[in-house]
Amino acid sequence: MRPFKKIAGIAMSLALTAAMILPAGVRAEDTATDAPKIVISVGDEQKTPEFKADETKDLEISLKNQGIADAVKVRIAPVIEDANTWPFVVEDMNYERTVETITAGNEVMVKWEGLAVRPEVESKYYKLPFKITYEDGEGKQFQLDRYVFVKAVAADKPEEKPEEPKPEENGEPEGGEAGFSNSDPVVSGGGGGSESGKDAVPRVIVTGFNTDPGAVNAGSDFKLIIHLKNTSTKTAVSNMLFDLQAPSSGTEAAAEAPAFLPSSGSSSIYLDYIPAGGTQDISIALNARADLVQKPYSIAMTMKYEDSNATQYESSSSLAIPVKQAARFEFSELEIAPEAVAVGEEANITCSLYNTGRIKLYNVKAKFQGDGIEGKDVFVGNVDSGATGSIDGIVTATQEMAPDQKCKMIVSYEDESGKASTVEKEFSLTITPEQAPMDMSQMVDMPAEKGFPVLPVVIGAVVVVAAIVILIIVLKRRKKKKESVEEEDLLDEVDRFTEDE
Known part of the structure; x- marks a missing residue:
C-alpha cells in the first residue's frame, strides 16, 4: 500500500502544478494580443x-x-x-x-x-x-x-531716458559723417608788409581728406591724408608748419587721453612750399584708441606759413574723422529642454546674447536649422552696448536624428549703417522615433517570455503518470478480487469437508 500512496501523491502534485500553470499561460497569451x-x-x-x-x-x-x-x-x-x-x-x-x-x-x-x-x-x-x-x-x-x-x-x-552726450570740443559734423571747416588767416608778425588788396593775403585751406584704410576702426592704425590749396592767385606760401591735435575722449577712466595718437610720436608736419593757386597733400600716421565709441571725432589743425615778404600768417582748420567699432558679443551655453525628444514633440532652446562691444546691435534675429527640426524665427530686437538679449525659441522634431548630428542656431544683426551680418552656433539634439502610448494593463499582467514549451511537456507527463496510476489501481483490484475469489473457494471447500465428516 505504501508505494501506491507515494505514486498517488506525486500524481496529485503534478496535476496541481499543471492547473496553476495553465491559467497563467492563458493570461500571457491574452495580453500578447495587439493593443x-x-x-x-x-x-x-x-x-x-x-x-x-x-x-x-x-x-x-x-x-x-x-x-x-x-x-x-x-x-x-x-x-x-x-x-x-x-x-x-x-x-x-x-x-x-x-x-x-x-x-x-x-x-x-x-x-x-x-x-x-x-x-x-x-x-x-x-x-x-x-x-x-x-x-x-x-x-x-x-x-x-x-x-x-x-x-x-x-x-x-519704464524706459530710462539716456543722457545727452556732451559734444566734443570743436563739435562734430551733423549726421555723423566726415567733414572739415576752415578759418580766415591772420597776420602773426614778421616781414615788411604785403601788397594791398584782398587777394594779397594768401589763404591756405583744407579741401578734403581721406584715410588709408578707408574705414577707421577703433584700436587700429591708419594714415590721414589732407588735401591743401593756396587760394591766392598771386602769392605763394612757404615754410609751412602744421600741428594736429585731437580732443580728449573715450571712457571715463581714460578721458584725458586724445582720441588719436601719432604713431611717430610727433603731431607736427612740415611742408616747404605751395605756389599761388597750387595744391599739396600732407599725411600723418595715427592710431585710434581702442575704447572709442562709434562716432566722428574732430581733429584741430593749426597752420603757420609765410609769404614771399616773410610775413607770417596763422590759420586753423577742423576735420571730423568717423571711427567704427567692430561688433563683439558672446553667447551663453544653450539650454535645451528636453535634451532628447521623440518625432512630433517640441523642444525649448534658450540662451543669452551678451553685447560686449561698444556699438548697438539692431534687428537681432535667431533661427534654428537642422535635418530633423523646424522652427520659427525668433526676433530679439535691438541690444544696447553692455546689455543682454534673450533668445527663446521652440523647435519641432520632424524626423529621427542621431546625437552626433549637429543642428545650428543662426543669429543675424545690423550695425548703425544698416550692414547685415550673421554668426552661427552649433548644438546637438537627440530625436528618437515616435513613442507609442503606454498600456497600463500590461503593467499588471506582463506577457510570458517565449522559451522552452514547458506546459505541453508537463501536461503530457501528467497524462502518462495518471495512466500508470490507473493501470496499477486496476491491476491491484483484479489481484485483490482474484485473491478474494480463491479465499471464498477455499472456505467453501473447508465447509464442504466439514459437512462430509
Missing part, C-alpha cells in the same frame, strides 16, 4: 499662445485621436511640481479635465478658463507638462506624458 490602435496627439497645428503678465486669459489645448479606435474616459491634468515653473497663479486644487469620448480621427478642445498670469513672469517660453489617461472601451487603460509650450511676456518697464 487597440489609439494615438492621442496634443496641440497639433496650434499656434503657441501668448500670455501677458497680470492678465486673465483662457488656455485651450487640442486633443486629437489619430488612431483607428475610439478613446473613452479621457482625462488630462497639468503636472505642477513647482509653482515657479507654472506661469499662472495656482487658484484651484484640481485642474483635471475630462472628455467622455474622442472618436477615431476626431479632435476636441479642452479649455482652462480664467487663468490669471503671474505678475512676475519673465519674457520666455514656459513648458507645461500634462498627464493624459484614457481607455480603449475594453477595460484597458493607457497613460501618456505630453507637454506644450506657452509664451509669457513680462510687464513693461
